[in-house]
Amino acid sequence: MGKFLRTVFLVDLLQGLWVTFRNQRPKYIYTEQYPAERPKVAERYRGAPRLNINPDNGETLCIACNLCALACPENLIVVGSERNEQTRRKELTYFTYDISRCMFCGLCEDACPVDALELTQDFELASYTREGAIWDRQMLEEGPRPTQYRC
Amino acid sequence: MPETTFLDANELVINMGPQHPSTHGVLRVILKLDGEKVLGTECVIGYLHRGVEKIGENRTYQMFAPYVDRMDYVAAVSNGLGYCLAVEKLLNVEAPPRAQAVRVILTELNRITSHLLWLGTHALDIGAITPVFYCFREREEALKIFENYCGARLTTHAFRIGGLQYELYDGFEQEVRAFCDMFLPKVDEYEELLTHNRIWVQRLKGVGILTGEECKEYGVTGPVLRAAGVKWDLRKAQPYSGYEQYEFDIPTGQNADTYDRYLVRMQEMRQSIRIIRQAVEKIPTGPIMGKVGKVVKPPTGEAYVSIEAPKGELGYFVVSDNSTQPYRVRVRPPSFINLQALDRMVRGALVADVVAIIGTLDIVLGEVDR
Numbered sequence: 001m002g003k004f005l006r007t008v009f010l011v012d013l014l015q016g017l018w019v020t021f022r023n024q025r026p027k028y029i030y031t032e033q034y035p036a037e038r039p040k041v042a043e044r045y046r047g048a049p050r051l052n053i054n055p056d057n058g059e060t061l062c063i064a065c066n067l068c069a070l071a072c073p074e075n076l077i078v079v080g081s082e083r084n085e086q087t088r089r090k091e092l093t094y095f096t097y098d099i100s101r102c103m104f105c106g107l108c109e110d111a112c113p114v115d116a117l118e119l120t121q122d123f124e125l126a127s128y129t130r131e132g133a134i135w136d137r138q139m140l141e142e143g144p145r146p147t148q149y150r151c
Numbered sequence: 152m153p154e155t156t157f158l159d160a161n162e163l164v165i166n167m168g169p170q171h172p173s174t175h176g177v178l179r180v181i182l183k184l185d186g187e188k189v190l191g192t193e194c195v196i197g198y199l200h201r202g203v204e205k206i207g208e209n210r211t212y213q214m215f216a217p218y219v220d221r222m223d224y225v226a227a228v229s230n231g232l233g234y235c236l237a238v239e240k241l242l243n244v245e246a247p248p249r250a251q252a253v254r255v256i257l258t259e260l261n262r263i264t265s266h267l268l269w270l271g272t273h274a275l276d277i278g279a280i281t282p283v284f285y286c287f288r289e290r291e292e293a294l295k296i297f298e299n300y301c302g303a304r305l306t307t308h309a310f311r312i313g314g315l316q317y318e319l320y321d322g323f324e325q326e327v328r329a330f331c332d333m334f335l336p337k338v339d340e341y342e343e344l345l346t347h348n349r350i351w352v353q354r355l356k357g358v359g360i361l362t363g364e365e366c367k368e369y370g371v372t373g374p375v376l377r378a379a380g381v382k383w384d385l386r387k388a389q390p391y392s393g394y395e396q397y398e399f400d401i402p403t404g405q406n407a408d409t410y411d412r413y414l415v416r417m418q419e420m421r422q423s424i425r426i427i428r429q430a431v432e433k434i435p436t437g438p439i440m441g442k443v444g445k446v447v448k449p450p451t452g453e454a455y456v457s458i459e460a461p462k463g464e465l466g467y468f469v470v471s472d473n474s475t476q477p478y479r480v481r482v483r484p485p486s487f488i489n490l491q492a493l494d495r496m497v498r499g500a501l502v503a504d505v506v507a508i509i510g511t512l513d514i515v516l517g518e519v520d521r
């Protein structure tokens with residue numbers, strides 16, 4: 001009998017509807033209004049790569065040791081270096097990083113002995129061309145500049 | 152001879168997938184139908200094959216770790232744990248206690264996110280649209296913990312061979328505790344939406360029965376096996392990563408149908424919370440990385456380690472030839488093996504049940520095809 005009444009009065013369905021109704025409060029809105037409202041990603045987020053420069057003199061921190069290129073499973077980092085005859089040290093000449101193949105695993109970042117290569121919190125990496133996804137040294141030092149939308 | 156059309160034949164062969172939204176990826180099921188009744192099926196897989204096992208032979212041990220995340224991308228942390236444990240067994244090292252506790256917390260969180268994704272999509276397949284939004288809302292909270300901890304949400308690469316790469320961040324414990332407190336009432340909320348809902352019950356009860364014996368025959372593991380009443384959980388049967396310290400029950404069902412599998416998974420989420428609560432209370436202090444050098448070069452040998460992934464037994468078989476690269480990596484993915492049972496389960500069922508049965512197996516095609 002109880003089961004019959006529950007069936008007639010749609011108790012099970014109303015229970016479910018009540019849950020839906022409880023969640024209607026505007027306070028519970030969860031959607032992010034993305035381009036207008038940019039999400040704050042975690043501090044450790046592994047996003048766009050950056051080649052750090054020394055803030056005092058603008059020189060690169062990279063010592064061209066090639067460890068990041070060796071650590072990368074996708075072999076997408078190319079480090080070019082040249083021996084400076086005066087200081088007898090290797091100097092970085094070019095650095096390319098193909099973000100179209102990168103899986104942001106963070107192994108290159110872990111391998112870098114001087115914390116020159118870092119995966120940053122920038123996450124907008126789209127580009128209109130395939131070549132645009134291959135970042136050179138200048139791009140890596142400056143970082144991407146995504147369009148900021150406002151409303 | 153009279154002209155026959157396809158309408159006269161009582162067997163009709165149709166393709167379901169590979170672009171069918173309810174096959175959870177790119178699974179193609181060739182259905183042999185008699186009217187609404189399914190006479191037989193044939194699965195065509197491999198659309199997502201990337202050759203992950205072969206890639207493993209061309210990468211060093213550390214380099215291969217991010218690739219395993221891409222097999223079962225819904226439960227990337229479990230995959231990482233399985234692989235790391237296998238290589239650690241080869242190297243004969245063990246992760247320090249602190250690392251083990253953190254590993255347990257993260258894998259259990261991952262079990263919850265995986266089950267939430269399953270619940271949302273399964274309900275969506277059956278026609279209940281509401282739960283998916285709720286599930287994703289809570290899943291987001293767990294993914295935020297992953298993001299804060301290791302910097303990625305899905306393909307986490309959270310563990311390294313020998314331990315962890317990242318130290319816990321400030322407020323990790325509080326966040327995990329807050330998640331546990333927030334999450335338990337939400338499970339009740341999902342149950343309120345679904346458990347007694349008559350459409351849900353009628354669509355699921357008695358559908359896709361796979362008895363315990365049949366499960367064992369096919370090698371089906373995970374919630375599907377437990378819903379058939381077999382109390383088998385690798386976390387209890389052969390504890391790894393310190394699971395023996397935690398108290399939890401293995402939820403089982405009796406009817407071995409789709410509805411019981413749903414109930415088992417709901418209970419599993421509650422049990423996961425129980426494990427997380429115990430683990431987070433006593434995270435030991437100490438190092439997070441075991442004695443593993445920069446170059447991982449295990450001695451010649453082979454190791455098989457299986458763990459209880461959200462979908463079933465996930466095994467890694469790694470063969471070493473004393474070089475820096477594995478000689479062979481073989482994965483025993485739970486989804487691939489569970490998918491075999493699809494034919495047995497859908498035989499005699501209706502077309503509409505096929506979707507429910509694929510959903511209840513909880514397969515991820517990234518793992519089936521590898």
Ligand code: SF4
Nearest residue numbers: 072102103105106108
């Ligand atoms: S994040 Fe991973 S894939 Fe990307 S460059 Fe670094 S090591 Fe290579």
Ligand code: SF4
Nearest residue numbers: 062063065066068112
């Ligand atoms: S590992 Fe660091 S220092 Fe060495 S080449 Fe790469 S970015 Fe430069």
